[in-house]
Amino acid sequence: MALLSRSLDSLLITAATVMAGLIAAPIAAAQQFGQQPIDPSLTVAIASPVRDGAFYNLMILQQVPNQRQCWQEQEAGGGPVVVDPLLLNFDFTGACDRSTDGNGYSVRVNGQDLGVQYRLEVSRRQNDLVLFASPTRDRSAPPIEIGRTNGRTDGFLKIQLNPGWQMTRRTYNGQPVGHIYLTHDAPLDVRFAAGTAPALSQATPARPSTPPSAPSAPATSPSVPIAQTQPIPTPPPPASGTTTTGNYFRVIVPITSGDTLQQVRAVEPEAFRTTVDGQAVVQVGLFRERQRADEVYTALVAASLPAKVVAASAPAVASTPVIPSIPQGAVVVVIDPGHGGRDPGAVGIGGLQEKQINTAISNRVQQQLQAAGITVLTTRSSDVYVGLDARSEYANQAGANLFVSIHANAISMDRPDINGLETYYYSSGERLARSIHASVLRNTDLGDRGVRTARFYVLRNTSMPSVLVETGFVTGATDAARFRNPTAVNQIADGIARGILNYLGR
Ligand SMILES: [Zn+2]
Secondary structure: OHHHOOOHHHHHHHHHHHHHHHHHOOOHHHOOEEEEEOOHHHEEEEEEEEOOOOEEEEEEEEEOOOOOOOOEEEOOOOOOOEEEOHHHHOOOOOOEEEEOOOOOEEEEEOOEEOOOOEEEEEEEEOOEEEEEEEEOOOOOOOOEEEEEOOOOOOOEEEOEEOOOEEEEEEEEOOEEEEEEEEEEOOOOOHHHHHHHHHHHOOOEOOOOOOOOOHHHOOOOOOOOOOOOOOOEOOOOOOOOOOOOOOOEEEEEEEOOOOOHHHHHHHHOOOOEEEEEOOEEEEEEEEEOOHHHHHHHHHHHHHOOOOOEEEEEOOOOOEOOOOOOOOOOOOOEEEEEEOOEOOEOOOEOHHHOEHHHHHHHHHHHHHHHHHHOOOEEEEOOOOOOEOOHHHHHHHHHHHOOOEEEEEEEEOOOOOOOOOOOEEEEEOOOOHHHHHHHHHHHHHHOOOOEEEEEEOOOHHHHOOOOOEEEEEEEEOOOHHHHHHHOOHHHHHHHHHHHHHHHHHHOOO
């Protein structure tokens, strides 16, 4: 039987079969999304080197017509095309759009979003950099090759898309949004699957195949055939310079001053103080995948923080939320109460703990949305520690329509004068952020500290519009008093819920 054959021809057919199984299944998140064409001369996919080429990220640039030039390509005779991303040198707002992760781009095949099932990544294959859609759920499914650089040299390299692939723009309820699809408009077939041959031919011996993750799979999860003996391509090697003996990767910043925690929290609000090997550190995250740890590491280093990635064993107390069954066609909102368990979040005036505020607000938001007929999932429903990757992966795997993370802010016990609401988004969440922010301001007397952008992990790694609300300062005199008043806390929650419902047109 073809699925059990190890011959290359059969394997390629298997790739098409697996994809066909995925595409035929309904995918909750995809239903309101459409696509519209983009002028190919106004967009470019780039392999973007990280840490001198230790690994590569996918970066997609778009040029707004008749505006300042966003990039320049150096023609080369048949070899790789080096791209100079000119936009890195100027404020490109209004002239260029830049997408650097799963919030900004995803895969779409034959009219179906596959952003939940596949993530885009650039991997080295011999003397080439290859853009793959790699399976996120069914790790035994083959990656799909989308394009390659046709050689490797220093710098930013243009990814030439394989025949049949193009970039299109996502539309939501018919309106274009700032999210790019790597799009294949025909159903996948053997000709297309043949693009994976170079990767598959390098495969290592098969590792044991795991069955689909039944306990945590959502009800809408497509059933995917598993080829039991299919070889699996080698994952990209981890970046050099750190140990890889543990199962997990811990990102930490040693505490060097009284400001370290707040400086780290400006990059990643889930960060908390702990001790590693007897040293006081701020733990920024604990990740199963090296690449995810490296993303956070890169953001911290860019903020001039002395971050480190260290090997770690699996967390003993981390909780992985389980996705319940989701009614077909439901609008799904994931509410993410920040912190929990051994991580209290920020601690403010009178020992006020952020995690308790986040829980109270999240519970009330959940009730209000459910009363309006929305299906609400939460990343934690009790006082447990949940990792950042588990939070965003949960929303992705549930095929959620929206993701809203609830936090409370802190600055310094010496600044009780700083109070107010801040609402964050990264790429596709701007309209949701503005809706929530305006609604909370209408419903409370919170000060307005603005709608802002930030590269927070849960915002960058969720594939739907996502927002993080800092509902006030536990270190602020007026906000801390508000957090101690259950009626006022409910008003914040009701404002968030109303903002979500307004966004959804409910
Ligand atoms: Zn927080």
